[in-house]
Amino acid sequence: MPEGHSVHRIANQFEAHFVGERVAVTSPQGRFAAGAARLDGLTMTDAQAVGKQLFLEFAEAEDAPRRWLRVHLGIYGAWDFAGDVSVDASALAAGGRIGQTGMKGVGDGTQSGAGTQGENEDSLASIGAPRRTRLRMAESEKETELSEFPSPPVGQVRVRLLTDTAVADLRGPTACEVLTPEEVAAVIATLGPDPIVDPGQASEDRFVEAVRKRRTPIGLLLMDQSVVAGIGNVYRAELLYRARLNPHTPGNVLPEDVARTLWRDWEHLLNVGVRTGQMLTMDDLDAEGYARALASRDDRHWVYRRAGLPCRTCGTHIVLELAAARKLYWCPVCQA
Template sequence: MPEGHSIHRLARQFQDVFVGAPVRASSPQGRFADGAALLDGHTPVRAWAHGKHFFLDFEHALTLNVHLGMYGAWTFGGDETFAAASSIGAPRRIGETEDHSGPASAEPPAPRPTVRLRLEAEHGWADLIGATTCRVLTPEEVGEVTAKLGPDPLNDDAPDLFVSRAARTRRPIGVVLMDQSMVGGIGNIYRAEVLFRAGLDPWRPAKDVGEEALRALYADNQALMREGVRLGRIVTTAPEHRPGVPAEQAWPEHANYVYHRQGRPCRVCGRDAIVVEEMAARKLYRCTVCQG
């Protein structure tokens, strides 16, 4: 599932290349025909994200809301003026880079049968497939969705609500960080990496972590996710643990500490101590020495 930095990159892309001019909306698959009809011919005025939810506000006070889930993805294309990532979402691509291979054209190809929503603008197009959620909301309904979400570090939300909620639960901190009602946008990779960087055992009850450490976790996630927005990929290693390798070249070999690194020496302690376990039906990666 794409983590929060990818959804914020998606919002930035829509803001840059779709906002401000009318779009043609259709549902080649047919499952979103009524929703597409509500948006067709209208003008996006703002693209934004909260956690793993993407929102596209239109001038007639309706909002497109998409949650990609495990299998959703946006695919983009356009003419030579359309500078955008080729794909954001699943299946996971190697980063999210501009791709203008082949003839540049604002005319989209024939849609695949799985395209839930197609948006077309003057210079490009976007296709959505496989999303868990794709709906059109009123302003009141948008408020109901965001009210259920925890603070989003990438929106510069204060950490107070996360800290106060986490400090009252005995659930493991590794579970709490993945709970979108506690904090928005953190997924399996950021969860594993930020806990390693903090030297915290993911199984420790959140209330035992302490307010100062909870605030530090939030701030570190904020910094790492901002770097993810900049790079288009998740890089969590500090420069001293990838000497001579800049962040732009770190992925995948030098990008992470524990995620998908079970059976390999830890970059910090040097021991063969990275394990993969199951926590709340998701894989959990940790170093049993550094996070013991």
């Protein structure tokens, strides 16, 4: 399932190439025909990610009522971009991010934080300037050549968003719906803080309070989107290892400084993920190690997907267990 960094990169792609453009919205598959009709011909006015959820805002005019397309990719969902799009839209994302209560049309909050800028991953061929290409964005990203524009929809495309220069096809989402600003606010209210959306002290305090008031193991709390938005299986395992924290430790016995360190490390790793397009969780790599990490998941993580392999630090075999039906990887010595 795509984790928070992927959804932020998708939002950056929309912000760079669709916001400000009038969009033709269709449902080639037919399952979203009614929703598409409500958005067709409107101008996309905003694109925001909160955790694993994407929100695209549409309006007829500047002072017209807003409508939002909410998308949760889930396990099988993906966006296919094609046309004059940039392989790394993070380098083009303009302006600041909007706070959780300050998404345009969703309340009275103010803009906070700055859009993440940076180089694209080594496996992709271009940076910055748009060019005619095809790019699939989900848990991972893949670029291919584009033979025609717009190309006909292929397979089960739930939603197609088309401008004069770019097209985005959505496939296999868990959630895809048109919402009012009030309904968007209600969805966001159920989510925990996202360090890119709300990077301030208040979000850190909110996370620490949510963790330390519950007896639930920290390994489950990090996956609870009402506690913190955007963390999935990979980041959960890696954050716990980097903190040398036993995943079974109840949240209410976690020292406050440890909880704050977890939040700050999540903020760091999330920004690395948005910048590189990879869940890169090993720091202080030399140039050769960094290149290997970008090229292969096997060289990118401390414990994730390393069940039975020796810990990179102590040599003990990494343990794999199921926690709430999700795979949990950890070192029983380093995280004792």
